[in-house]
Amino acid sequence: MNETQRISDLINAYSNILLIIHQFPDGDTIASSLALYIALKKLAKNVTIACNDSVPEPFLFLPKAREIKRDFLQGDWDLIIVLDCGDLRRTGYSDRIKAFAGRKKRLINIDHHPRNDLHKIANINFFDESVAAVAELVEPIITMLGVEIEKEIATCLLTAIYTDTGGFMHSNTTPETLSLASKLLSRGARLKLIIQNINNARTLPSLKLWGKALERIVYNSKYEIVYSIITQKDILECDAKSSDVAGVVNLINNIPNANAVILFCEYQGNEIRVSLRTEKKGVDLSRLANFFGGGGHKKAAGFNFQGKISRLVDLR
Ligand SMILES: [Mn+2]
Numbered sequence: 001m002n003e004t005q006r007i008s009d010l011i012n013a014y015s016n017i018l019l020i021i022h023q024f025p026d027g028d029t030i031a032s033s034l035a036l037y038i039a040l041k042k043l044a045k046n047v048t049i050a051c052n053d054s055v056p057e058p059f060l061f062l063p064k065a066r067e068i069k070r071d072f073l074q075g076d077w078d079l080i081i082v083l084d085c086g087d088l089r090r091t092g093y094s095d096r097i098k099a100f101a102g103r104k105k106r107l108i109n110i111d112h113h114p115r116n117d118l119h120k121i122a123n124i125n126f127f128d129e130s131v132a133a134v135a136e137l138v139e140p141i142i143t144m145l146g147v148e149i150e151k152e153i154a155t156c157l158l159t160a161i162y163t164d165t166g167g168f169m170h171s172n173t174t175p176e177t178l179s180l181a182s183k184l185l186s187r188g189a190r191l192k193l194i195i196q197n198i199n200n201a202r203t204l205p206s207l208k209l210w211g212k213a214l215e216r217i218v219y220n221s222k223y224e225i226v227y228s229i230i231t232q233k234d235i236l237e238c239d240a241k242s243s244d245v246a247g248v249v250n251l252i253n254n255i256p257n258a259n260a261v262i263l264f265c266e267y268q269g270n271e272i273r274v275s276l277r278t279e280k281k282g283v284d285l286s287r288l289a290n291f292f293g294g295g296g297h298k299k300a301a302g303f304n305f306q307g308k309i310s311r312l313v314d315l316r
Contacts (some may be wrong), residue, residue: 003126007081007108008144010124014106019049021068023092025275026246027198030059030068030112032134035156036081038064039147048072054091056243061197062159063152066244077107077137084134086113086295088121097121098302109308110137113295114286126231129297132172135160135253136180151188158189163198171279171299206244209234213248213263219255226255228260229255230308242267253277260285266309275302 003011011017017040020025020131021029032050041064050072055065074096088094101121105315109122112131119125126137135157142149149157151307163183165173168181213228220227230245238244249263260278268271276285277300285301294303 004140004144007126007141010079010106010108011043011045011141011145014304016078017045017047017076018072019047019079020082020085020091020093021049021051022090023052024055024242025051025055025059025244026084027059027204028133028135028160030055031062031156031163032065032138034062035081035135035142035153035160036138037067038081038153038156039145043145043148048187049248050093054122057241058197058202059159060291062156065179078104081108081110081143082118083110083138085109085111085115085118085145088118090222090295091118104213110134110141110305111295112137113156113293113297114290116295130174130213132170132174133160133164135164139180149184149187151190154184154187154189155270158184158191159194159198162191162194162216164251166201167195172297180191203244205238205240206247208238209240209244210248210251212238213252215270219258224257224259225226225262226252226258226260229262229309230240230263230265232266232268245273249275249277254279259283261276264309270306270308271304272307272309273302276300285288 019033019037021033028105034069036046037049050067055068058274059065069095081099082091085091098121105123107122108124109118112134114129129136131137140155141147141159158181161177211236213230217226217228231241245265252261259280260276260283265273276289278285284298286296286298289296289301289303292303296302
């Protein structure tokens with residue numbers, strides 16, 4: 001029996017289902033989960049989505065996005081499904097999920113990140129590193145459950161694909177990705193609305209923040225990497241939100257002759273988040289991120305560490 005069948009059997013067998021999306025949530029984790037959430041609601045399941053962070057503004061246009069909860073009660077669930085999380089820590093609820101997996105043996109991991117600690121504790125791993133977005137794994141589950149892919153579900157799934165492929169620009173865009181996108185469009189997915197919200201939602205604070213990051217771009221010719229820096233002070237001065245940082249690294253990606261781009265961003269509590277991107281063949285950034293205790297994909301990865309940026313470099 002394949003994973004799609006096993007997961008849909010478990011969903012059919014139980015009523016109380018919790019979906020968990022990762023910290024610093026992106027379009028894929030949010031929208032893939034919302035697609036499954038809407039499908040499970042149609043099956044009259046008692047379903048909740050939990051995320052340890054708030055949903056960034058550009059994704060609030062998605063159907064049911066405002067129903068995503070910040071917390072959950074551990075004992076209430078028959079089944080927990082984690083989507084796009086990469087590793088246990090990224091769920092933001094490691095201890096509770098570990099305890100649940102040990103006790104109930106009904107933890108499902110749906111992911112397209114390299115194998116990690118989540119794979120060891122999940123009871124079903126539906127995992128495919130070759131898909132651009134987790135949405136490509138969620139769609140067959142919804143279909144197997146017998147729920148029609150209607151306008152709302154299609155819009156969610158297409159948003160997930162659109163964001164994880166950088167608007168179909170990243171090298172993870174495969175013929176399968178595009179054929180699913182085409183199917184979703186034919187089911188009424190609102191591509192124009194997605195583009196308007198994801199690409200055109202440039203607020204003044206986010207543009208100012210981008211300006212700071214762009215001004216500080218450095219090219220390191222020895223390693224052929226491009227990097228930039230955003231400090232906590234920048235975020236405060238621009239009146240920006242942490243979520244405004246997200247677009248910056250994609251903006252500076254794809255610079256000719258660069259093997260990779262790196263963005264160092266300082267968050268509250270001396271936490272520095274490092275985002276890595278590349279479009280170069282043969283460069284695997286997930287290995288670098290793993291080395292520093294982080295994770296991600298070959299072409300987009302990241303890690304965190306404690307420190308202050310002002311001590312490392314002279315800021316202009
Ligand atoms: Mn993803």
